Structures are given as C-alpha cells and as structure tokens.
Amino acid sequence: MVAEKARIVIIGAGMAGLTAANKLYTSSVSRDMFELCIVEGGSRIGGRINTSEFGGDRIEMGATWIHGIGGSPIHKIAEETHSLESEQPWECMDGGSDDDVPTTTVAEGGFKVEPSIVDSITDLFNNLMDYARSDGKVSGSQKSLGSFLRQGLEAYWGSMKEQRDEELKGYGNWNRKLVEEAIFTMHENIQRTDTSASDLMNLDYKAESEYRMFPGEEITIAKGYLSVIESLASVLPAGCVQLGRKVSKIEWQNEREDTNSNNNNNGYCCSKPVKLHFGDGSVMSADHVIVTVSLGVLKAAIRHEDSDSGMFCPPLPSFKTEAISRLGFGVVNKLFLQLSQQHDDEEEDELSNGFPYLQMVFHPPDSQFRHKKIPWWMRRTSSLCPIYNNSRVLLSWFAGEEALALETLEDEDIINGVSTTLSSFLCSNHRLCNGNVNSEEISHQHPSEVKISKVLKSKWGTDPLFLGSYSYVAVGSSGDDLDKMAEPLPSSGSLPPLQILFAGEATHRTHYSTTHGAYFSGLREANRLLQHYHCVGIHNNY
Numbered sequence: 001m002v003a004e005k006a007r008i009v010i011i012g013a014g015m016a017g018l019t020a021a022n023k024l025y026t027s028s029v030s031r032d033m034f035e036l037c038i039v040e041g042g043s044r045i046g047g048r049i050n051t052s053e054f055g056g057d058r059i060e061m062g063a064t065w066i067h068g069i070g071g072s073p074i075h076k077i078a079e080e081t082h083s084l085e086s087e088q089p090w091e092c093m094d095g096g097s098d099d100d101v102p103t104t105t106v107a108e109g110g111f112k113v114e115p116s117i118v119d120s121i122t123d124l125f126n127n128l129m130d131y132a133r134s135d136g137k138v139s140g141s142q143k144s145l146g147s148f149l150r151q152g153l154e155a156y157w158g159s160m161k162e163q164r165d166e167e168l169k170g171y172g173n174w175n176r177k178l179v180e181e182a183i184f185t186m187h188e189n190i191q192r193t194d195t196s197a198s199d200l201m202n203l204d205y206k207a208e209s210e211y212r213m214f215p216g217e218e219i220t221i222a223k224g225y226l227s228v229i230e231s232l233a234s235v236l237p238a239g240c241v242q243l244g245r246k247v248s249k250i251e252w253q254n255e256r257e258d259t260n261s262n263n264n265n266n267g268y269c270c271s272k273p274v275k276l277h278f279g280d281g282s283v284m285s286a287d288h289v290i291v292t293v294s295l296g297v298l299k300a301a302i303r304h305e306d307s308d309s310g311m312f313c314p315p316l317p318s319f320k321t322e323a324i325s326r327l328g329f330g331v332v333n334k335l336f337l338q339l340s341q342q343h344d345d346e347e348e349d350e351l352s353n354g355f356p357y358l359q360m361v362f363h364p365p366d367s368q369f370r371h372k373k374i375p376w377w378m379r380r381t382s383s384l385c386p387i388y389n390n391s392r393v394l395l396s397w398f399a400g401e402e403a404l405a406l407e408t409l410e411d412e413d414i415i416n417g418v419s420t421t422l423s424s425f426l427c428s429n430h431r432l433c434n435g436n437v438n439s440e441e442i443s444h445q446h447p448s449e450v451k452i453s454k455v456l457k458s459k460w461g462t463d464p465l466f467l468g469s470y471s472y473v474a475v476g477s478s479g480d481d482l483d484k485m486a487e488p489l490p491s492s493g494s495l496p497p498l499q500i501l502f503a504g505e506a507t508h509r510t511h512y513s514t515t516h517g518a519y520f521s522g523l524r525e526a527n528r529l530l531q532h533y534h535c536v537g538i539h540n541n542y
C-alpha cells in the first residue's frame with residue numbers, strides 16, 4: 001500500500017500563512033511528501049496587509065512600514081522584487097517621520113509651538129522609551145509603560161528650576177506646563193497607535209525590554225505591501241489558495257476525548273485526525289492544520305468555547321485559552337482624507353506649498369479652554385499629514401475607542417469632525433496662523449476653510465476576520481504567553497502529533513505585532529513540520 005501523503009491545511013492567507021506555504025512548497029524534499037492548501041475566509045490574500053487605492057494614490061489600509069530595514073526579511077523580499085521603487089508617488093510620509101521636512105506642531109487654538117519646546121519634550125519622551133526598552137528586567141517596580149512614562153514626566157518637572165506654570169507669550173490660554181504636558185500626551189498617543197494598546201496603563205512595562213527592533217531606516221514599500229505577499233504566493237500551484245473558505249469549526253483529537261470515550265468510529269488510526277468545518281457546511285480532513293488567524297479571532301473563538309458554537313472541538317487546553325485571554329489585542333485604524341481641488345489660482349498657489357505635516361496638541365479633558373465642537377474621537381489624534389510631499393491625500397492614525405468609533409461614523413460626520421478640528425489649528429488655506437484662531441469666531445464661521453471631498457477608513461475592529469489590529473503584552477501577561485501561543489497541540493506524545501500548529505504575529509515573543517513577526521512565525525511552523533517529517537522519513541525510509 002502506497003503511503004498517503006500527509007495533508008497540511010493552513011488557515012489564513014496573510015503573511016504568516018503564505019510564508020509557511022511558501023516554505024513548505026519550496027523545500028525540495030517536501031513537495032512530494034505533502035498535500036498542501038490554504039483556506040482563507042476573505043475574498044483576497046494578504047490579511048492585515050491591504051494595499052488599496054484612494055484618490056488616485058496607492059495607500060495602505062493595514063501594514064504600512066518596514067520597521068527597520070537592517071535584517072528585515074520583508075525588506076529583503078521587497079528589494080529582490082524591486083518593490084521599493086515606483087514611478088508614481090506613494091504613501092511614503094516623507095515629511096511625517098523625520099528631519100527632511102519638519103513637522104509643525106500646533107496647539108489647540110492655532111498656536112504654533114516653538115520647536116525648542118517640542119524638542120525638549122520629544123527628547124524626554126524618547127529617552128524614557130529607550131530606558132524602558134533596556135530596563136525591564138532590572139526594575140521590577142514598574143507595572144505599566146503608562147505609569148512609568150508619567151513618573152518620568154513628573155521627575156522632569158521636579159528637576160526644573162524655573163516655574164513650570166510660567167506664562168508663555170503669544171500662547172493664549174496655554175502656559176508652559178500645559179503645553180509640555182500636551183506634547184507629552186501627543187507622544188503617548190503615538191505610542192498607543194504604535195502598540196495598539198488603547199490605554200498605556202494597560203501596556204506591560206517589562207515586555208517593553210523583550211521587544212526587538214531592526215536597526216536602520218523605517219520605510220514604506222513603493223509598489224505596495226501587497227507586492228511582498230504576491231511574491232510569496234507566486235510560487236504556489238494554482239488552486240492551492242482557496243478564497244472565501246471560512247473555517248467555522250476545528251475538530252481535533254486530544255487527551256480528553258481519548259479517555260472519555262471508547263468508541264473508535266472516529267478513531268485516528270484510520271483517518272486523518274483533524275476535521276475542518278466550513279461556513280458553507282463542507283468538511284475537509286487534515287493531518288496538520290496551521291492556524292494563523294488573529295489573536296482577536298482566537299479571543300472570540302474561546303469566548304464561546306463551552307457552547308457548541310466554539311471554534312475548537314474539543315476546546316483548547318487552559319494554558320492556551322489563558323494566554324489568549326491575557327494578551328492584549330487592540331484596534332488601530334487609518335483614516336485617509338482627500339482635499340478638494342481648488343479652482344481659484346491664488347489658492348492653488350497657496351496649496352502648492354502643501355498642507356503642513358501637522359502635529360496637533362490638545363487641551364486636556366478637564367480644561368475650560370477646550371473648543372467644544374471638536375469631537376471627542378479627534379482629541380487623541382496626534383497628526384494629520386499628507387501621504388507624500390504636496391499630496392492632496394491626508395492621513396491620520398486612530399487607536400482604541402476612537403478607532404472603533406471611527407468605524408461606525410458616517411463619512412459626512414468624519415468630514416465635519418475633521419474640518420471643525422482643523423479650524424481650531426489652522427487659518428484659511430492651510431496656513432499656520434499663530435494664535436489668531438479664536439474659539440468664539442470659529443463657532444460663528446462655517447466649520448472650516450479646509451475642504452475635504454472624500455474619506456476612506458480601515459475597519460479592523462469590526463471585520464469578523466480580524467476583530468482588531470495587532471497584539472501587545474497587556475499588564476498581567478508576559479512574553480511567556482506569546483511562547484504559549486506558539487505551542488502546537490496536542491501536548492501529549494501518545495496522540496497523533498502536531499495536529500494544530502499556531503503561527504501569526506501574536507505567536508512571536510520578540511517581534512509580535514509586525515509583518516516580519518508574522519513571517520518568522522510562518523517559517524517556524526513550516527520548519528517544525530519539515531523537521532518532523534525528516535525524522536519520520538529516516539525511520540520509514542521515505
């Protein structure tokens with residue numbers, strides 16, 4: 001009897017799933033050894049990589065940056081496939097991130113903040129972050145990154161000789177301390193979008209020092225992040241990736257079933273141990289399943305685990321479900337806005353100077369000076385920037401409650417909310433006006449001089465295939481939980497081995513939350529299977 005090929009099914013055609021498939025398929029030994037397919041619930045490949053188009057420009061709805069080009073496998077693929085150059089402009093944020101084009105920081109009410117004030121708080125914040133990233137193991141006293149940062153700010157103020165509540169000339173209602181705190185808050189809000197932790201008080205301090213970053217520049221991919229995904233998928237045979245195949249249940253064999261039931265009619269001795277059920281009622285069996293669905297999808301899956309609607313049957317062991325519940329998975333969304341074309345020549349001139357790379361500094365929640373018409377969901381937005389020099393498309397990032405709210409808002413409400421906000425920061429024609437915006441005046445004016453014609457936003461929080469954006473180590477969790485996420489099932493050696501393997505961004509201890517973390521996790525699980533079969537191969541003379 002000819003041995004049946006082992007069947008491997010990968011759930012999810014995102015970075016982790018496609019990397020695993022690519023590795024399994026391109027390892028010369030394995031091509032004839034496995035039957036391989038990827039089942040993807042959505043109608044496209046890429047998962048949280050979703051390169052799209054808006055107002056004629058290529059934009060990223062999900063993953064955007066290569067976080068450090070030194071040693072990044074994503075950078076390597078992008079380079080090899082010539083994806084880093086493009087004739088057309090792209091979302092390169094050439095002014096937003098660094099020194100080439102200076103960002104302009106404006107405080108609510110239209111007060112341009114002097115660079116020296118911004119820089120000193122920015123330096124303070126960056127130093128605190130560097131300290132946290134190197135400290136973690138040493139100092140056990142800190143619980144959250146949020147509390148550490150606030151202590152740092154207090155210590156900074158404590159070390160200052162001069163009065164922090166001194167008047168600042170030309171800053172209206174703001175004094176020095178209020179401006180400094182608001183700039184610090186702006187950096188905290190950037191950190192919220194970087195980590196997806198809605199509240200930094202819930203972001204574990206120790207884990208900060210385990211997180212690894214690649215050295216070198218951070219860049220975006222000129223031909224789109226999807227070009228990396230397409231390159232990985234291009235080697236797979238036709239039909240290998242099946243779209244629109246949402247898995248609703250994963251039946252597998254573990255200890256509990258083994259001891260609780262004596263019947264052998266679904267015994268693994270005679271058929272494949274894992275059975276996948278799909279939304280359309282169809283079923284597929286497999287020897288090995290690599291689960292790459294997001295931590296958000298796993299959290300939802302275990303919420304129903306005691307009922308029949310649970311995704312895993314039998315339910316996942318408690319070491320898994322506990323890690324899944326403890327780890328954090330937040331919502332981050334991107335909002336793109338297109339500025340209207342102006343027909344007036346004079347205004348055209350004005351615009352050719354470009355919309356500024358604007359950083360916004362807001363009054364704190366308890367302040368009486370808050371401009372009442374700025375919606376709450378705009379108040380933690382740190383920047384609004386053109387996606388490249390002189391582009392008419394602007395981008396803002398949102399996290400937490402604000403990001404979720406954005407998903408439910410009508411386009412018109414978003415346009416009004418952003419316009420009103422901008423009218424409290426800029427004068428007409430996107431000019432900086434240095435304190436001339438008076439909140440009395442705004443409320444009588446038409447909401448804004450800035451005309452927005454169109455918006456596009458991502459919806460990672462409510463999309464049932466993601467239920468959030470990326471993972472973080474929440475207070476109460478730790479790097480160990482990320483390792484537990486990666487452990488294959490079943491744990492016991494007497495059962496068919498490696499039935500369920502786990503890959504995906506949330507299974508990587510030091511590179512979680514990134515595309516390269518997802519990539520490494522896919523490689524890891526492919527190698528786990530390859531290693532397993534090489535051993536078996538030697539025994540069985542394959």
Ligand SMILES: Cc1cc2nc3c(=O)[nH]c(=O)nc-3n(C[C@H](O)[C@H](O)[C@H](O)COP(=O)(O)OP(=O)(O)OC[C@H]3O[C@@H](n4cnc5c(N)ncnc54)[C@H](O)[C@@H]3O)c2cc1C
Pocket residue numbers: 011012013014015016017039040041042045046047048049061062063064065066067245246247248292293294297332333334458460464465466468469470503504505506513514515516518
């Ligand atoms: C707004 C945003 C910005 C980001 N920015 C960056 C960045 O700048 N740099 C960076 O490195 N990373 C960034 N990331 C993170 C990065 O996108 C992810 O870490 C990475 O893409 C995750 O890949 P994955 O394969 O682990 O998961 P996914 O991409 O989520 O792939 C899982 C796949 O499983 C599918 N699926 C889910 N449930 C089922 C089911 N029941 N049946 C079948 N299929 C299912 C999903 O449709 C999905 O395609 C960002 C993410 C977001 C949302």
Ligand SMILES: *[C@@H]1O[C@H](CO)[C@@H](O)[C@H](O)[C@H]1NC(C)=O
Pocket residue numbers: 094095100101389
């Ligand atoms: C963007 O424009 C600014 C000034 O207009 C210029 O200094 C900068 O080099 C430009 N950046 C790129 C990448 O073209």
Ligand SMILES: *[C@@H]1O[C@H](CO)[C@@H](O)[C@H](O)[C@H]1NC(C)=O
Pocket residue numbers: 050051052053061457458459460463
């Ligand atoms: C992916 O991009 C398309 C637009 O190209 C959009 O319709 C879809 O909502 C995006 N997905 C998510 C989860 O944001």
